[in-house]
Amino acid sequence: MTTVKQQPDRLFAQPVQQVPDFVFNEDVVRVFPDMIKRSVPGYPTIVENLGVLAARFAQPDTALYDLGSSLGAVTQALRRHVRTERCRVIAIDNSPAMVERCREYLHAQDSMFQELLPVEVIDADILALEFQPASLVALNFTLQFIDPAQRLALLGRIRQALVPGGALILSEKLRFEDAEEHALLNELHLDFKRANGYSELEIAQKRSAIENVMKPDSLEQHRERLLAAGFSKVVPWFQCLNFASLIALP
Ligand code: GEK
Numbered sequence: 001m002t003t004v005k006q007q008p009d010r011l012f013a014q015p016v017q018q019v020p021d022f023v024f025n026e027d028v029v030r031v032f033p034d035m036i037k038r039s040v041p042g043y044p045t046i047v048e049n050l051g052v053l054a055a056r057f058a059q060p061d062t063a064l065y066d067l068g069s070s071l072g073a074v075t076q077a078l079r080r081h082v083r084t085e086r087c088r089v090i091a092i093d094n095s096p097a098m099v100e101r102c103r104e105y106l107h108a109q110d111s112m113f114q115e116l117l118p119v120e121v122i123d124a125d126i127l128a129l130e131f132q133p134a135s136l137v138a139l140n141f142t143l144q145f146i147d148p149a150q151r152l153a154l155l156g157r158i159r160q161a162l163v164p165g166g167a168l169i170l171s172e173k174l175r176f177e178d179a180e181e182h183a184l185l186n187e188l189h190l191d192f193k194r195a196n197g198y199s200e201l202e203i204a205q206k207r208s209a210i211e212n213v214m215k216p217d218s219l220e221q222h223r224e225r226l227l228a229a230g231f232s233k234v235v236p237w238f239q240c241l242n243f244a245s246l247i248a249l250p
Contacts, residue, residue: 009035012205022209024070024095032071032098038196039206040141041189042240046171049238050138051077053247057167058084059135064117065158066091067126068142072102076109078136079116087135089119092126099123127154131161137168140245144172144214155229162250168231171238171245173216185242192241222246 009031012019022028028035036043051074058064064082066075069091078089091106093099103121110116126142127150137158143151158168176182193203217225223234223246231248238245 006033007031009038010202011035012202012209013199015201016205019205019208022206022213024093024098026097029071029095029097029101033073036070036073036141038198039193040173041192041243042238043243045240046140046238046243046245047073047077050074050140050169050171050245051079051081053167053169053237054078054136054138055081055083057136057165058082058087059163059165060084060086061133062087062135062163062166063132064089064136065131065134065138065161067129067137067139068145069093069102069121070095070098072105072121074138074140075102075106075119075121078138079109079113079119082117082136084135087117089117090132091119091121092124092129093121094123094125096123129157131157133163134158134161135163135166137162137166138171139168140171141173143170144216148215148217152225152229155226155231159230159250164250166250168226168248168250169245170222170226170248171243172222173214174239174242174244175216175218176242177218177220182242189241189243216242219244219246 007030011031064078064087069075070093072091075089075091099121106119226234226248233249235247236244237247
């Protein structure tokens with residue numbers, strides 16, 4: 001077991017000549033819980049309630065997928081709330097640094113609580129995955145990092161894997177088709193980051209690091225694409241500023 005400590009996110013605090021594209025490496029892993037809480041409005045509420053929602057959809061003899069699991073926050077919430085028998089969680093991320101740390105955290109959860117759902121953490125690309133029959137799939141702020149040209153096919157494969165009565169829960173940063181709404185919610189998001197202690201330099205450098213890597217869609221695009229992928233119903237259940245979470249039913 002490594003002894004890497006969690007740290008406050010100061011990754012973009014020092015000025016650099018050219019900001020490199022954002023990657024989920026060991027530096028990010030060290031600060032990730034702090035970074036995501038201070039950057040994504042509503043993140044702790046979404047994660048905990050994802051576990052609560054999942055308990056309604058989870059079915060025996062199926063898998064619960066946490067796609068783009070990072071440090072396993074969603075997986076841990078699933079294990080706190082789902083009591084369905086013979087379910088297992090499959091957490092997948094293609095960052096080896098994330099996967100290694102995620103396994104440590106889940107090991108710690110295992111040693112503190114009994115009768116948790118079994119979990120497997122896989123270092124893999126979710127685009128190359130062969131899905132097993134699933135009752136719950138979580139894409140918690142992951143689809144926005146997938147090549148836009150691959151998104152429909154991925155959602156189609158998820159739809160095919162879902163058993164009747166199951167659900168996909170999709171959380172994303174949104175852009176807005178109305179320019180005024182887009183500008184207002186983006187400004188309010190910057191205020192949220194300032195209120196959480198990020199400087200103007202940190203905000204600007206993070207933005208240039210992430211803009212080639214993360215491509216948000218609008219709610220309308222998500223809805224249309226989910227329907228095109230074969231989902232029958234899309235129900236938004238949470239929005240805080242320009243971050244939202246949707247339930248998509250097969
Ligand atoms: C949470 N869900 O804490 N295959 C596998 N993993 C991928 C891929 C891919 N093709 N592309 C990106 N990732 C988490 C937060 S973070 C969101 C998710 C954020 C992984 C990537 O390595 C990273 O760990 C995660 O998706 C996105 O609820 O940092 O804003």
